[in-house]
Amino acid sequence: MIDKFDMSERLVTDRLILLRRNHDYDEEMLQVLNDNRDFLRRYLFWVDKNKTLEDVIGATDMFDKQWTEHKEQALLILDKQSGALWGCIGPHAIDFFNREAELGYWLREDKTGHGYMSEALKAVEEKLFAGGMRRLVICCDKENTASSAVAKRNGYHLEAVRKERLYTYGEFHDEEVYVKFA
Numbered sequence: 001m002i003d004k005f006d007m008s009e010r011l012v013t014d015r016l017i018l019l020r021r022n023h024d025y026d027e028e029m030l031q032v033l034n035d036n037r038d039f040l041r042r043y044l045f046w047v048d049k050n051k052t053l054e055d056v057i058g059a060t061d062m063f064d065k066q067w068t069e070h071k072e073q074a075l076l077i078l079d080k081q082s083g084a085l086w087g088c089i090g091p092h093a094i095d096f097f098n099r100e101a102e103l104g105y106w107l108r109e110d111k112t113g114h115g116y117m118s119e120a121l122k123a124v125e126e127k128l129f130a131g132g133m134r135r136l137v138i139c140c141d142k143e144n145t146a147s148s149a150v151a152k153r154n155g156y157h158l159e160a161v162r163k164e165r166l167y168t169y170g171e172f173h174d175e176e177v178y179v180k181f182a
């Protein structure tokens with residue numbers, strides 16, 4: 001067991017600011033979700049549960065509680081120049097006993113293809129490994145090649161395929177598990 005630690009509430013990279021999710025961004029979050037709903041909902045099932053401002057406010061409250069309880073620590077991905085909200089990243093299933101965490105992430109569709117997620121991931125990994133985590137995991141639908149490409153591009157290796165683990169809009173899909181060690 002390692003001592004519990006928090007993700008930094010603010011991390012700065014070359015092009016991005018990663019900021020603890022908070023209510024200042026609820027309206028912009030709803031706008032980003034509305035503008036990218038079809039793109040995001042394919043692999044992110046929570047998207048359909050965030051349709052109104054009240055839904056997003058409730059989700060931010062939930063993330064706030066999860067942060068305090070060290071269960072999930074969501075960071076907003078902001079453009080360093082304009083401060084605009086481009087996506088999210090963060091660890092969940094944080095396990096201080098086994099020193100493992102899973103990583104989740106998403107970007108606005110028009111901000112994909114520039115290496116922004118890889119840049120954000122590197123900063124998050126550095127913080128988690130420095131705190132004593134030794135096993136970081138990325139799970140994705142086998143069909144989600146954009147997400148598995150992020151894992152592979154950043155040095156994760158395929159550890160397992162969980163057959164038909166994901167019920168995806170009426171079909172069962174295989175899930176890939178990618179792992180990177182400290």
Ligand SMILES: CC(C)(COP(=O)(O)OP(=O)(O)OC[C@H]1O[C@@H](n2cnc3c(N)ncnc32)[C@H](O)[C@@H]1OP(=O)(O)O)[C@@H](O)C(=O)NCCC(=O)NCCS
Binds near residue numbers: 043
């Ligand atoms: C998964 C997701 C975040 C990937 O975004 P991404 O922009 O492709 O990821 P990266 O930041 O690693 O960028 C890599 C791309 O940027 C390009 N790129 C440009 N400049 C780059 C740089 N400086 N560094 C790295 N890549 C760069 C790469 O060539 C690559 O482009 P390609 O896809 O045409 O080969 C995005 O597709 C997404 O949000 N999908 C929907 C939500 C989702 O599925 N989330 C994951 C659930 S498991």
